[in-house]
Amino acid sequence: MTGGRKDGRARLTRPEGATPVVVLVRPQMARNIGTTARAMANGGLYDLRIVAPRDGWPQADAYPAASGADVILDDAQVFDTVEAAVADCHRVFATCPRPRHIVIPVRTARAAAEDLREIASRGLRSAVLFGPERAGLENEDMACADTLVRYPLNPEHMSLNLAQAVMILAYEWWTAAEVTPPRALMTNETRVATKGELEMFLNRLVGELDATGFLDNLEKRPGMVRNLRHWFQRGEVTEQELRTLHGVVTELSRGRMRRGRPDVAAPWTEPGADGI
Template identity: 45%
Template sequence: MTDTPPAFILVRPQMGENIGAAARSMLNFGLDHMRVVAPRDGWPNERAVALASGAGRVLDAAMLAQDTGAAVGDCSFVFATTARDRDLTKPVYSPEAAMAEARARGLRGERVAILFGPERTGLENDDIALANAIVSVPTNPAFASLNLAQCVLLIAYEWRRACAAQVPVSTAMAGTEWATQAEVSALSEHFERTLDTAGFFWPEGKAPAMKRHLRNLWSRLPLTRADVQTFHGMMRQMVRWKERG
């Protein structure tokens, strides 16, 4: 299956530090195709290398372009990231929807590009006019401007989500496994026997309901085998302590 990842195009970036941080963000999420349009401080940029922190290969392979048109020339679909209303009629995608579209097109072998504007002003209308669609991040309307590297990180994260199914919640088992029903039942019986000996189930008429409540409690707990062993050990130690007393 053909899989063409998108190109992240930094248009007229002003700070080398942001270029380096953007490269690091891209590589964090499996992207390495960067293009840089007319960087203010020239190219290559030592500050970008310093901030890339292990992602220098993204900078080494980055394409340098003199203008936005040249940077997107080989792309079949272009997204422009902008937080401001523009006097241009274009479809507006959420970051999630945009990267899902980029993924679908990439699987067909198409080259998709995402434009990111300079830190101070963002993309100009002439840049956005070259794009097929806009990506709009749902930021605070009273403070909508994102740092360049932050915006790259956010879009790269959505790209990664589009590429790999993510489990919403998982549990790190720390070398153990979930307890079986038989193991939980044995634990419940251990507690019932010990508590019965200690006179916990009183008065006698309420004992069946109390035991049922206790069994229900154990069944609700997500116990691991290590948890079960710990509870058994606690109960045995309390009995030994009582016997020594």
Template identity: 55%
Template sequence: MTSGKDPNRPSVLGGPTIILVQPQLGENIGACARAMLNCGLTELRLVKPRDGWPNEKAVAAASGADPVLDGAKLYDTTAEAVADLNVVFATTVRTRGMIQEFVTPRVAATELRAHVDAGHKTGVLFGPERTGLVNDDLTLASTLITVPLNPAFSSLNLAQAVLLIGYEWFQTGEIPPDRVLHTGQTRPATKAELVNFFEHLEGDLDRTGFFTSPEKRPSMVRTLRNALERMQMTEQEVRTFHGVVAALTGRRKGEP
């Protein structure tokens, strides 16, 4: 397909951040950047790309989507890549035995549009080409996106997945949101604030002997984090829960 660039047409830009976790090939990153710009998405974050960054093969595959690549940000961990975001969706083809809400790309796009219109910082996680996201990455998301395709063959490459989500996002541009999260005088908690609370809670649960089996601790932690993620807490609610945990463990305000 030939280039669709037209300097005489207005650009429609803005939307959720796209986060690629451990992408393997520079060509795949470039193809994702091309898919993003087709849909007006410009903010790309990369978590430990296998072949390093910057990558000349990514530029060639981007077919002119250089602004996306030029603005790409590099991170060491998924948690760092989503730390400043209020709302994170993640793509997966497997349930992995976790209790989380699953939506189609179309539903996800509508909900993302509502959050963006409300001023919330949003993002969508995509996993490595061969394995997808691991459970610890999925716990950073409040909602999982799964694509209803042919059950006998539902394989998508990375750029196809990004384009599919981006396309559904782009189609919501003229549709008023069905719902907007109103948070009063506060705001949705960032992922960094949530992870800080998770670590506070898990530390106190360790001290009080809640985790009786070291082997089961990781799965129990993921269960707790998934349940709390689905609450979509505000910054004020996170601070309140910090106080609740401190009170239940007998610590006074200001104590370590």
């Protein structure tokens, strides 16, 4: 799936390989079907099937809510029963707030996404059932499924609308194969400074602080220097940030000399060090 177009419709293409089918069972509002398509597009899901929609299908009101994911609505298939909607599937999952006295495997959304990825890797088709907005799936609907999916949310308020429920599963499906590092430092046009560069700055800073008399308390000096070093060492300071700090120290040193305190620590001579 790729980016949007000028007409507001997303340029969506069917992903390669098998992806889970989203099955909406007796949805009641066109807007909810549209926002479901939007959630599907965000998670890289394409196949939408609708079972016995209350107001029929297609419904014009669904399209504005899809936020450009029109092709998912255009290609949606409509069925009279759940059995017909999943007849060509090899595995069927059903979202359910609580199991109802049945013996069946239960997964969180994350575990279900992992299972769905494994199923797709074998070229098998899977489906996930989502029930009507008000009451959810009925026992007869869940009888078509071999696995239940429950979302571990706040037990005092486990209330999701249809699109939110689809979005959670779509997100887990997408991130199960996503290669983006979970943590990163954006450095733009600079880079992380080396320990050597950081040590050079710290030595210069301590020298200037000695020259100003800030570290004259010999009893406290080791702890104060150690705190300064820990402060800079625990983060990934960039090369540009060090240049800025060198510029700050240079100006402080010049100010001290203008005030008649000529004691100067080791000079800083690297080109551009005064620039910010």
